[in-house]
Amino acid sequence: xxxxSDNASGAAPEIMAAVARANDGYARSYGADxxxxxxxxxxxxLFEAPEAAVFLVTxxxxxxxxxxxxxxxxxxxxxxxxxxxxxxxxxxxxxFYTSGAKLVLxxxxxxxxxxxxxxxxxxxxxxxxxxxxQPGAVSITNVTEAGTVHSVAEVAALAAVAxxxxxxxxxxxxxxxxxxxATGATAAEMTWKAGVDVLSFGGxxxxxxxxxxxxxxxxxxxxxxxxxxKRAGHLMSKHRYLSAQMTAYLEDGLWLKLAAHANxxxxxxxxxxxxxxxxxxxxxxxxxxxxxEWSEGTHARLEAAGAMYYPYPAPMGRERARLxxxxxxxxxxxxxxxxxxxx
Ligand SMILES: Cc1ncc(COP(=O)(O)O)c(C=O)c1O
Numbered sequence: 001x002x003x004x005s006d007n008a009s010g011a012a013p014e015i016m017a018a019v020a021r022a023n024d025g026y027a028r029s030y031g032a033d034x035x036x037x038x039x040x041x042x043x044x045x046l047f048e049a050p051e052a053a054v055f056l057v058t059x060x061x062x063x064x065x066x067x068x069x070x071x072x073x074x075x076x077x078x079x080x081x082x083x084x085x086x087x088x089x090x091x092x093x094x095x096f097y098t099s100g101a102k103l104v105l106x107x108x109x110x111x112x113x114x115x116x117x118x119x120x121x122x123x124x125x126x127x128x129x130x131x132x133x134q135p136g137a138v139s140i141t142n143v144t145e146a147g148t149v150h151s152v153a154e155v156a157a158l159a160a161v162a163x164x165x166x167x168x169x170x171x172x173x174x175x176x177x178x179x180x181x182a183t184g185a186t187a188a189e190m191t192w193k194a195g196v197d198v199l200s201f202g203g204x205x206x207x208x209x210x211x212x213x214x215x216x217x218x219x220x221x222x223x224x225x226x227x228x229x230k231r232a233g234h235l236m237s238k239h240r241y242l243s244a245q246m247t248a249y250l251e252d253g254l255w256l257k258l259a260a261h262a263n264x265x266x267x268x269x270x271x272x273x274x275x276x277x278x279x280x281x282x283x284x285x286x287x288x289x290x291x292x293e294w295s296e297g298t299h300a301r302l303e304a305a306g307a308m309y310y311p312y313p314a315p316m317g318r319e320r321a322r323l324x325x326x327x328x329x330x331x332x333x334x335x336x337x338x339x340x341x342x343x
Contacts, residue, residue: 001305001306001307001308001333001336001337001340002308002329002333003269003307003308003309003323003324003325003329003337004308004309004310004324005205005310005324005326006175006205006206006262006288006324006325006326006327007204007205008308008326009207009326009327009328009329010328011207011208011209011245012207012208012254012258012327012328014207014248014251014254015207015208015209015245015248015249016209017248018244018245018247018248019209019241019244019245021244022035022240022241022243022244023241027240028240029237029238029239029240030235030236030237030239031055031056031235031236031239031243032239033239033240033243035240035243035244035247036056036239036240036242036243038243038247039054039056039213039243039246039247039250040054042246042247042250042251043201043213043215043246043250046187046250047187047188047191047192047215047217048186048187048188049188049192049215049217051217051219052215052216052217052219053215053216053218053219053221053222053225054213054214054215054216055213055214055216055225055226055229056211056212056213056214056236056239056242056243056246057211057212057213057214057229057234057242058210058211058212058234058236058242059204059210059212060085060172060174060200060202060204060205060212061089061090061091061093062093062097062212062232062234063200063201063212063213063214064085064086064090064093064094064139064170064172064200065086065090065093065094065096065097065098065232066097066214066225066228066229066232066234067170067198067199067200067214067216068086068094068097068098068101068137068139068170069094069097069098069099069228070198070216070221070224070225070228071136071137071168071170071197071198072098072101072136072137072168073098073101073134073136074098074099074100074101075100075101075133075134075136076098076101076102076133076134076135076136076137077101077102077103077104077121077122077125077132077133077134077135077136078094078098078101078102078103078104078136078137078138078139078170079104079106079113079118079121079122079135079137079138079139079162079167080103080104080105080106080113080138080139080140080141081105081106081107081108081111081112081113081140081141081144081145082105082106082107082108083111083145083146084103084105084139084141084145084172085141085145085172085174086103086139086172087103087105088145097228097232098136101133101136101137102133104121104125104133106118106121110144110146110148110283110284111141111144111145111146111147111148111283112144112146112148112150112154113140113158115157115158115160115161118138118158118161118162119161119164122135122161122162122165122167126165135165135166135167136167137162137167137168137169137170138158138159138161138162138167138168138169138170139169139170139171139172140155140158140159140169140170140171140172140196141171141172141174142155142171142172142173142175142176142179142190143174143175143178143179143182143286143287143288143289146282146283146289146291147266147283147285147286147287147288147289147290147291148283148284148286148287149178149179149182149183149286149287150179151183151185152183152185152189152190152193152194155171155190155194155195155196156194156195159194159195159196160195162195163195168197168198169195169196169197169198170196170197170198170199170200171190171191171196171198171199171200172200173199173200173201173202174200174202174204174205174212175202175205175206175259175287175288176190176199176200176201176202177202177206177255177256177258177259178206178259178262178263178287178288179287180256180259181256181259181260181263181287182263182286182287191215191217192217196217197216197217197218198214198215198216198217198221199213199214199215199217200212200213200214201213201214201215203245203246203249203255205326206249206255206258206259206262206326206327207249207254207255207258207326207327207328208245208246208249209241209245210242210245211242211245211246211249213246258327259288259327261327261329262287262288262325262326262327262329263287263288263325265288265325265326265329265330265331265333265334266285266287266288266289266290266324266325267285268325268331268334269285269290269323269325269334269337269338270285270290272334272335272337272338272341273290273292273338273341276338276341276342278294278295278298279292279293279294279298279341280292280293280294282320288324288325288326289322289323289324289325290321290322290323290324290325291312291320291321291322291323292320292321292323293319293320293321294319294321294341295319296319298319298341299311299319299321301340301341301343302337302340302341305340306340307337307340309321309322309323309324310322323337
């Protein structure tokens with residue numbers, strides 16, 4: 001009954017087997033390995049973007065922070081949702097790697113920025129003249145921190161506001177696979193066709209050992225990213241182990257299969273919770289993350305039964321929980337949890 005996060009799960013057997021295979025013999029270092037050539041081809045095919053630049057890093061935080069550093073000057077404003085991971089959970093890495101750009105928080109229900117609020121925030125920054133940070137970039141998250149999913153149209157609407165002001169768009173896709181499965185969109189539709197310039201493409205939360213790709217749709221920015229990654233100390237010398245994970249992840253649609261399973265387990269949990277009047281879901285369940293609220297007594301009962309999840313403080317005497325299903329969550333895990341909840 002582990003629902004703390006999708007990174008509490010191990011790595012999928014296919015990923016581990018690929019890492020073990022890559023361990024044979026010798027390979028070029030620092031991203032010049034033959035497997036990386038394959039990864040680049042796979043991602044270019046997947047995104048229908050033959051010129052895209054592709055880089056691998058080990059964490060979502062550095063994927064986001066280096067992507068933003070590529071898109072905004074140090075005096076820039078990066079517009080993102082109030083609860084964006086870059087704002088709340090990255091210890092200032094985006095500010096650090098951008099050499100001091102400022103995150104400007106934009107409100108919106110269910111984890112999604114309101115396009116009107118984004119427009120207003122950009123205009124406010126513009127109006128500050130030399131005294132304020134200058135509009136630099138927009139960062140969207142999909143799946144959102146509320147567990148909701150932006151449709152392609154919603155990404156496009158936010159990107160349109162950004163583009164109207166000449167701003168580039170970053171997409172934090174730590175759970176990009178879950179978002180694609182939920183919407184049925186293609187990778188291209190959800191990104192460059194909707195106006196996304198740089199994508200953090202997650203792997204770790206969805207069954208990899210530890211790898212994220214940065215996909216840059218304007219190849220002119222490739223060399224700068226290469227230098228930024230090295231300067232940040234994030235160019236792996238034994239890079240083949242990152243490439244091996246990513247190539248296995250993309251092979252035969254494994255990444256979508258794993259995400260479809262995680263989303264299905266999220267839906268199974270949601271169906272079970274819907275039958276229990278004492279468990280209110282705070283946000284609609286659209287992928288693999290749920291935010292139910294229940295009493296302190298229920299928390300205690302679940303804890304005693306061995307259920308693992310993060311409690312979230314919630315207003316009005318209710319306690320919020322965050323439950324995350326993953327590629328390795330079983331139907332039995334979900335059913336045991338629901339049984340413990342029923343008491
Ligand atoms: C939406 C989102 N973006 C980025 C990250 C960062 O990933 P990492 O913990 O690998 O730095 C996370 C991890 O929780 C996340 O949920």
